[in-house]
Amino acid sequence: MKVHVDPERCQGHTLCNMIAPEVFQLDDVDGHSTAIIDGEVPADLEAKVAEAVRSCPEQAITIS
Amino acid sequence: MTDEDRKKNRYQFARHDPEYRDQFVAITTEMVSKCPVAWSDTYGGHWVASGHHEVFELARSAEYLSNDHDVKGERRGYKGITIPSPDVEFQGGFLEMDPPAQRHYRQALNPYLSPAAVQRWLPVVDELVRASINEKIETGRIDFVDDLANIVPAVLTLAMLGIPLKNWDIYVEPVHASVYTPPDSPNIDRVRQSQMAMYQDLFGHYTEIKANPRPGMIDALARAEIDGKTPDDMELIGVLALIIGGGFDTTTALTAHALEWLSEHPAERERLSRERDTLLDSATEEFLRYYTPAPGDGRTISADCEIAGQQFKEGERLWLSWAMSNRDPAVFPNPHEVDLARTGNRHHSFGLGLHRCIGSNVARMVFKRMLVAVLDRMPDFVCDPTGAVHYETIGVIQGMQHLPATFTPGPRIGDGLAETVARMQVLCDERRLADPVTRKGTEQAEA
Numbered sequence: 001m002k003v004h005v006d007p008e009r010c011q012g013h014t015l016c017n018m019i020a021p022e023v024f025q026l027d028d029v030d031g032h033s034t035a036i037i038d039g040e041v042p043a044d045l046e047a048k049v050a051e052a053v054r055s056c057p058e059q060a061i062t063i064s
Numbered sequence: 065m066t067d068e069d070r071k072k073n074r075y076q077f078a079r080h081d082p083e084y085r086d087q088f089v090a091i092t093t094e095m096v097s098k099c100p101v102a103w104s105d106t107y108g109g110h111w112v113a114s115g116h117h118e119v120f121e122l123a124r125s126a127e128y129l130s131n132d133h134d135v136k137g138e139r140r141g142y143k144g145i146t147i148p149s150p151d152v153e154f155q156g157g158f159l160e161m162d163p164p165a166q167r168h169y170r171q172a173l174n175p176y177l178s179p180a181a182v183q184r185w186l187p188v189v190d191e192l193v194r195a196s197i198n199e200k201i202e203t204g205r206i207d208f209v210d211d212l213a214n215i216v217p218a219v220l221t222l223a224m225l226g227i228p229l230k231n232w233d234i235y236v237e238p239v240h241a242s243v244y245t246p247p248d249s250p251n252i253d254r255v256r257q258s259q260m261a262m263y264q265d266l267f268g269h270y271t272e273i274k275a276n277p278r279p280g281m282i283d284a285l286a287r288a289e290i291d292g293k294t295p296d297d298m299e300l301i302g303v304l305a306l307i308i309g310g311g312f313d314t315t316t317a318l319t320a321h322a323l324e325w326l327s328e329h330p331a332e333r334e335r336l337s338r339e340r341d342t343l344l345d346s347a348t349e350e351f352l353r354y355y356t357p358a359p360g361d362g363r364t365i366s367a368d369c370e371i372a373g374q375q376f377k378e379g380e381r382l383w384l385s386w387a388m389s390n391r392d393p394a395v396f397p398n399p400h401e402v403d404l405a406r407t408g409n410r411h412h413s414f415g416l417g418l419h420r421c422i423g424s425n426v427a428r429m430v431f432k433r434m435l436v437a438v439l440d441r442m443p444d445f446v447c448d449p450t451g452a453v454h455y456e457t458i459g460v461i462q463g464m465q466h467l468p469a470t471f472t473p474g475p476r477i478g479d480g481l482a483e484t485v486a487r488m489q490v491l492c493d494e495r496r497l498a499d500p501v502t503r504k505g506t507e508q509a510e511a
Binding site for chain 2: 011
């Protein structure tokens with residue numbers, strides 16, 4: 001599983017970071033999210049990432 | 065397509081009537097299932113979006129939607145986000161603007177309201193909560209609205225703006241009362257007088273800070289370049305009114321409703337307290353979803369378009385109901401029940417798209433700290449349903465005027481509210497807490 005946050009869609013709701021802080025980092029200044037895991041998401045975090053995808057109000061997170 | 069065809073899904077939607085509050089679940093269920101986008105003849109005629117998918121698609125269609133409130137008649141005469149339009153034409157800050165000006169304002173204020181910026185205020189919030197509770201803890205009686213949930217968001221908002229913290233009582237009553245007092249109330253003159261006193265104080269600090277910089281959001285606004293120019297004073301006062309209105313009554317409303325629900329569900333309250341490490345975040349999102357303090361926003365269609373299967377014409381008005389879309393069973397199983405552990409909670413309570421509530425990080429933090437402190441210091445509180453006063457209508461804010469409760473008295477911890485407010489003022493000034501964060505180091509203020 002790979003994860004990506006679309007910077008055009010993200011509006012800084014911060015739910016992804018609440019759910020999976022190991023994966024999603026918030027910008028200090030505007031609170032917008034980026035995925036800090038570049039390659040494969042570790043297996044033990046996949047469920048949390050899936051929950052972040054479901055919970056994002058802007059549907060800005062994609063997994064591939 | 066004729067207008068009649070376009071408007072074939074109709075619903076007589078009167079959200080400012082007390083019946084809307086009383087019949088909220090029935091009306092919501094009917095609208096979401098039968099006409100997720102409906103035409104209503106009320107308030108001069110407007111569209112109402114209640115389905116989760118429809119609200120999601122519409123709110124994010126920035127190219128066809130305008131928030132503009134053209135009070136000077138310089139553009140297309142759009143009426144902003146309030147439906148029906150208020151009698152007094154006053155631009156409600158950047159929530160009644162479109163980009164690029166709207167974006168410039170948010171860029172100026174984000175460094176004061178981001179998660180990293182808000183985190184710096186945590187010790188101040190905890191102190192204000194502790195002291196507010198101290199004032200009542202020995203008596204066994206508290207009004208959660210008047211004695212706690214009105215105070216902490218107000219003091220914090222002023223601190224972040226750069227206004228003296230001790231002035232909170234000039235601000236708290238007019239902001240709160242102007243939301244729940246109808247224009248025909250015998251109290252309206254008193255409310256308007258207190259509003260005048262508040263604006264006088266606000267304008268005084270704004271003028272002072274314009275001349276002599278000091279940390280806070282007022283400073284950022286007084287020096288901001290918006291769309292290549294310095295905005296006029298009236299525009300900036302509108303922005304400050306937006307920050308104050310958004311910062312005060314919404315968090316108060318959320319906190320009061322959540323505490324009322326927890327009083328009615330003591331087993332769930334015990335569970336939340338016990339499992340707070342895993343439940344506090346999801347419970348907060350669930351209270352946000354279920355009680356949606358700001359129930360919706362108006363828009364103007366800025367170009368003919370088709371969105372979510374509905375054709376719209378330029379100039380038509382649209383109400384995006386965050387509150388009703390938050391009850392759509394397509395997204396939320398058992399939507400009319402509170403589930404403290406709910407997952408996939410894509411609620412719309414902070415809005416969507418480029419106008420997402422800029423204070424959402426403040427709201428969550430303050431709510432959580434008040435809630436946890438109540439659970440710790442008055443774990444057996446019981447709200448008095450005969451003394452609880454809900455806003456008569458929920459067209460603007462779904463809030464509460466009073467929420468009295470009793471509990472087993474406990475000991476004071478540390479000093480009272482006035483002393484704490486004075487100490488927090490010193491802390492703010494010494495540590496320059498109201499400075500913006502920067503990308504290099506978020507803790508520059510403490511360095």
